[in-house]
Amino acid sequence: xxxxxxxxxxxxxxxxxxxxxxxxxxxxxxxxxxxxxxxxxxxxxxxxxxxxxxxxxxxxxxxxxxxxxxxxxxxxxxxxxxxxxxxxxxxxxxxxxxxxxxxxxxxxxxxxxxxxxxxxxxxxxxxxxxxxxxxxxxxxxxxxxxxxxxxxxxxxxxxxxxxxxxxxxxxxxxxxxxxxxxxxxxxxxxxxxxxxxxxxxxxxxxxxxxxxxxxxxxxxxxxxxxxxxxxxxxxxxxxxxxxxxxxxxxxxxxxxxxxxxxxxxxxxxxxxxxxxxxxxxxxxxxxxxxxxxxxxxxxxxxxxxxxxxxxxxxxxxxxxxxxxxxxxxxxxxxxxxxxxxxxxxxxxxxxxxxxxxxxxxxxxxxxxxxxxxxxxxxxxxxxxxxxxxxxxxxxxxxxxxxxxxxxxxxxxxxxxxxxxxxxxxxxxxxxxxxxxxx
Amino acid sequence: xxxxxxxxxxxxxxxxxxxxxxxxxxxxxxxxxxxxxxxxxxxxxxxxxxxxxxxxxxxxxxxxxxxxxxxxxxxxxxxxxxxxxxxxxxxxxxxxxxxxxxxxxxxxxxxxxxxxxxxxxxxxxxxxxxxxxxxxxxxxxxxxxxxxxxxxxxxxxxxxxxxxxxxxxxxxxxxxxxxxxxxxxxxxxxxxxxxxxxxxxxxxxxxxxxxxxxxxxxxxxxxxxxxxxxxxxxxxxxxxxxxxxxxxxxxxxxxxxxxxxxxxxxxxxxxxxxxxxxxxxxxxxxxxxxxxxxxxxxxxxxxxxxxxxxxxxxxxxxxxxxxxxxxxxxxxxxxxxxxxxxxxxxxxxxxxxxxxxxxxxxxxxxxxxxxxxxxxxxxxxxxxxxxxxxxxxxxxxxxxxxxxxxxxxxxxxxxxxxxxxxxxxxxxxxxxxxxxxx
Numbered sequence: 004x005x006x007x008x009x010x011x012x013x014x015x016x017x018x019x020x021x022x023x024x025x026x027x028x029x030x031x032x033x034x035x036x037x038x039x040x041x042x043x044x045x046x047x048x049x050x051x052x053x054x055x056x057x058x059x060x061x062x063x064x065x066x067x068x069x070x071x072x073x074x075x076x077x078x079x080x081x082x083x084x085x086x087x088x089x090x091x092x093x094x095x096x097x098x099x100x101x102x103x104x105x106x107x108x109x110x111x112x113x114x115x116x117x118x119x120x121x122x123x124x125x126x127x128x129x130x131x132x133x134x135x136x137x138x139x140x141x142x143x144x145x146x147x148x149x150x151x152x153x154x155x156x157x158x159x160x161x162x163x164x165x166x167x168x169x170x171x172x173x174x175x176x177x178x179x180x181x182x183x184x185x186x187x188x189x190x191x192x193x194x195x196x197x198x199x200x201x202x203x204x205x206x207x208x209x210x211x212x213x214x215x216x217x218x219x220x221x222x223x224x225x226x227x228x229x230x231x232x233x234x235x236x237x238x239x240x241x242x243x244x245x246x247x248x249x250x251x252x253x254x255x256x257x258x259x260x261x262x263x264x265x266x267x268x269x270x271x272x273x274x275x276x277x278x279x280x281x282x283x284x285x286x287x288x289x290x291x292x293x294x295x296x297x298x299x300x301x302x303x304x305x306x307x308x309x310x311x312x313x314x315x316x317x318x319x320x321x322x323x324x325x326x327x328x329x330x331x332x333x334x335x336x337x338x339x340x341x342x343x344x345x346x347x348x349x350x351x352x353x354x355x356x357x358x359x360x361x362x363x364x365x366x367x368x369x370x371x372x373x374x375x376x377x378x379x380x381x382x383x384x385x386x387x388x389x390x391x392x393x394x395x396x397x398x399x400x401x402x403x404x405x406x407x408x409x410x411x412x413x414x415x416x417x418x419x420x421x422x423x424x425x426x427x428x429x430x431x432x433x434x435x436x437x438x439x440x441x
Numbered sequence: 442x443x444x445x446x447x448x449x450x451x452x453x454x455x456x457x458x459x460x461x462x463x464x465x466x467x468x469x470x471x472x473x474x475x476x477x478x479x480x481x482x483x484x485x486x487x488x489x490x491x492x493x494x495x496x497x498x499x500x501x502x503x504x505x506x507x508x509x510x511x512x513x514x515x516x517x518x519x520x521x522x523x524x525x526x527x528x529x530x531x532x533x534x535x536x537x538x539x540x541x542x543x544x545x546x547x548x549x550x551x552x553x554x555x556x557x558x559x560x561x562x563x564x565x566x567x568x569x570x571x572x573x574x575x576x577x578x579x580x581x582x583x584x585x586x587x588x589x590x591x592x593x594x595x596x597x598x599x600x601x602x603x604x605x606x607x608x609x610x611x612x613x614x615x616x617x618x619x620x621x622x623x624x625x626x627x628x629x630x631x632x633x634x635x636x637x638x639x640x641x642x643x644x645x646x647x648x649x650x651x652x653x654x655x656x657x658x659x660x661x662x663x664x665x666x667x668x669x670x671x672x673x674x675x676x677x678x679x680x681x682x683x684x685x686x687x688x689x690x691x692x693x694x695x696x697x698x699x700x701x702x703x704x705x706x707x708x709x710x711x712x713x714x715x716x717x718x719x720x721x722x723x724x725x726x727x728x729x730x731x732x733x734x735x736x737x738x739x740x741x742x743x744x745x746x747x748x749x750x751x752x753x754x755x756x757x758x759x760x761x762x763x764x765x766x767x768x769x770x771x772x773x774x775x776x777x778x779x780x781x782x783x784x785x786x787x788x789x790x791x792x793x794x795x796x797x798x799x800x801x802x803x804x805x806x807x808x809x810x811x812x813x814x815x816x817x818x819x820x821x822x823x824x825x826x827x828x829x830x831x832x833x834x835x836x837x838x839x840x841x842x843x844x845x846x847x848x849x850x851x852x853x854x855x856x857x858x859x860x861x862x863x864x865x866x867x868x869x870x871x872x873x874x875x876x877x878x879x
Contacts, residue, residue: 005750006492008533011517014485016530019544022481038805040783040812040832043460047452047563048486048519048549049507054444069487071509074553079449081486081519092454095446101826105812106457111486115512125485140794140815151805261795262802312443345478356578357699364700367476367589374478374543377578388539394478 013116013124023341025127028156028325028332029109032129035152039144041105041131046088048111052078054087067114081113085130086279086307086320093134094311102135102316109325121296121327131301132320134308139251141319142283142303143258149287149299149321150264157337163298164288166270167255169248170280170302176230176271180243181223187213195231196274236269251283279304285321291334298331299323346432348389349375350382352401359400362410362425369429373398390415396432451554451562461779463565466594466763466770467547470567473590477582479543479569484526486549490516492525505552519551523568524717524745524758531572532749540573540754547763559734559765569739570758572746577689579757580721580741581696587725587737587759588702595775601736602726604708605693607686608718608740614668614709618681619661625651633669634712674707689721717742723759729772736769737761784870786827787813788820790839797838800848800863807867811836828853834870 010016017025033043052070069081082088085108093100108130116122131148133141146165153163177188190213198206207224214223233239236253243249252269259267275284282303289298301321309315332338347366351359356377366373374394376385382399389397399411412428413420423431448454455463471481490508507519520526523546531538546568554560569586571579584603591601615626628651636644645662652661671677674691681687690707697705713722722740727733739759747753770776785804789797794815804811812832814823820837827835837849850866851858861869 006529006748007489008529008749010529011485011487011489012513012515014487016485016533017483018530018534019480019482022483025483026481037782037810038808040786040810042457042782043464044457045455045460045463047449047454049449049452049551049563051445051449066512069511073507074504075450077450091444091446091448092456095454096456101829103812103814103816103826113487125487136815138815144813144815258795262798310444311446344475344480348478357696360700370476372475372478374541375582376541377574377576377582378541388541391539 013118090307097313104134127325129323160266165267168273172248343393451556528745535751542572565763567761577693598704603705606711610686781831
């Protein structure tokens with residue numbers, strides 16, 4: 004019986020042509036994030052299970068976590084998200100670290116769920132976090148980082164929109180303003196979070212079911228529905244407008260627009276799934292009519308580091324998944340054709356392996372990426388292999404070439420052949436690579 | 442009760458200063474490997490458990506694998522090695538791929554073992570594989586890749602040694618030459634593999650125990666001991682010298698020495714742990730007297746792809762672990778001091794966040810990595826933070842600076858201050874970074 008060749012369900016093999024895309028995406032992301040002074044960190048994929056019991060959404064821990072007991076009897080989980088881990092790391096060195104702390108990571112995360120478009124069991128997620136700063140300048144920077152990443156891929160502001168809300172405003176709105184108690188508020192927030200996925204009648208029916216008879220009489224549902232239709236901060240009822248969260252949202256929108264981030268708006272229906280957010284929250288939406296949906300988001304979560312028994316740290320962060328990002332780039336035609344990283348394929352004419360090795364070494368020492376075909380097959384066959392791999396040049400080396408120190412360089416795209424010494428070949432191929440690089 | 446802050450036992454948190462070392466190591470490795478035309482691939486960390494039952498060493502599957510049953514009832518493992526995975530991937534596209542295939546990956550691997558120097562539960566391992574070529578030129582290239590990696594870190598050939606053997610020679614030596622049967626041969630090979638870790642008397646006693654009374658009478662043990670003391674291919678008994686494996690080893694040593702890899706020698710005691718090797722095997726030894734041990738190795742394993750029900754593919758590969766490599770680099774003083782990736786720390790004088798943002802954006806658009814301190818603390822305190830983070834420059838921006846478009850740049854190492862416009866600042870800082878880059 005032979006072994007199966009497919010990867011584990013809901014996870015991906017990355018063949019070189021797939022890995023090339025991932026590397027391009029991560030390189031672009033790193034460039035954008037590091038331009039804001041963020042430094043990369045990392046951590047083990049296994050964590051104690053209890054790390055996720057405290058503050059993640061219940062669904063994630065109960066149904067979606069890859070959890071098991073290790074050979075030493077410890078309950079462990081393959082990380083389903085990075086936020087608890089980074090909070091743990093900050094807490095471990097709470098006193099030694101110098102704030103503000105700008106950290107990012109691109110970990111792989113696992114969730115047991117039914118694989119579907121944009122949702123896989125294993126995905127990579129950029130995590131960007133800024134620790135140790137209060138004030139909306141923090142949120143403004145974090146959102147600017149997200150915006151800069153998308154712009155670095157060539158996205159236009161008409162392709163996506165950044166929507167903002169504030170957990171403090173949500174709590175005040177559902178509690179003091181509408182008069183719901185804590186349990187009702189929690190249910191209502193969860194319902195609003197799913198609102199876009201149901202029709203109006205269903206939403207209203209379920210919202211009505213959360214209200215008490217007294218609230219129904221007072222018109223609580225109508226007040227809620229009116230609120231949920233509010234598109235601008237300035238259209239909020241006066242009682243809400245004076246809430247400090249509204250001032251913060253207003254300053255944030257001004258700061259972002261000042262910085263050229265014009266595609267930003269208040270969205271009273273934005274809730275975010277995780278329970279740990281404490282202030283401003285945001286989500287980035289794809290505006291492609293065929294794929295109009297939330298891509299990623301984040302917000303302020305000042306409480307997590309404190310769960311580890313140290314003084315809490317003000318924190319704003321976001322996570323951006325690779326699958327969603329790649330779908331966005333593809334659907335907007337933003338993913339470039341990526342050439343093979345190998346510059347040159349050497350075809351040996353005759354038994355010249357040993358002397359040719361010296362020429363090849365000289366080219367490598369000068370920075371070229373050179374593959375050699377030792378198969379002894381006919382040159383035509385070897386050229387075909389190079390071409391199929393997407394390598395731009397073939398170099399022929401035979402006895403005569405070694406004697407003259409002049410080699411035949413063929414451009415596999417144009418078919419042109421030139422004869423040059425090593426130095427000229429190196430500079431020609433490097434020029435081609437620079438021209439091709441993005 | 443508060444949550445614990447330490448990472449999972451035997452695994453590492455990578456704070457930015459640790460991640461910087463890892464990134465430097467991986468960047469150097471990628472540069473060396475890609476110069477030989479290798480392309481990067483990747484795969485999920487979870488694989489079906491059965492993938493490891495077929496050909497890995499027994500110890501790994503039975504005692505060291507992180508295995509569990511997923512929520513769908515599948516038996517899965519967190520990969521303890523990459524070779525079965527890459528074989529699976531090649532098998533899945535056996536017909537479509539064009540050979541030779543040069544692939545590499547730097548996956549994280551998990552083994553449940555007692556953490557100790559050089560051995561952790563999670564480590565990263567470079568895997569380099571060359572598929573589809575027979576002939577010692579394949580081994581010569583693969584070993585040259587390993588050598589080039591170490592040389593790229595600045596290692597001298599006197600710091601390490603490459604030792605070679607051949608599974609075909611081992612089998613012939615133990616079987617036809619010494620007359621051991623298959624079971625005895627297997628036990629003897631395992632014993633020789635552990636030989637360096639025991640004293641001579643223990644080894645001889647255990648080797649003797651494997652022999653039959655008849656073999657003892659014939660002097661099999663003495664013949665074995667004589668063999669194990671052989672340091673050169675040319676000193677082997679004539680009956681072994683004519684074996685094709687000896688010719689191959691001889692050609693390989695010549696080819697490597699021709700290419701400048703002079704620190705290579707035949708080692709008849711070299712066995713390698715994994716059962717899947719079929720031809721030449723090699724290991725790289727640290728020659729540091731305080732740390733004299735095998736660092737990593739590889740060899741030819743032509744059979745693995747065939748386990749997936751397709752035609753086998755000739756394969757040579759090796760794996761190199763990050764912990765061992767880092768120990769080697771540290772013990773030989775080869776790990777450089779690595780500067781923080783952030784170029785510039787902006788200290789705002791007064792309430793100039795909004796206008797300063799435009800200056801900062803211009804610097805970022807020109808390629809600088811710029812962090813801004815929005816804390817409003819005293820400049821001295823902000824400078825201290827920059828200095829502690831290892832950022833080379835501080836830039837002061839206040840109202841007067843914004844008016845003049847001339848900013849104060851302080852080099853935190855020399856303490857020197859200069860006043861310049863944005864363009865000059867960008868070129869100064871970029872020059873510094875280039876000078877500092879390795």
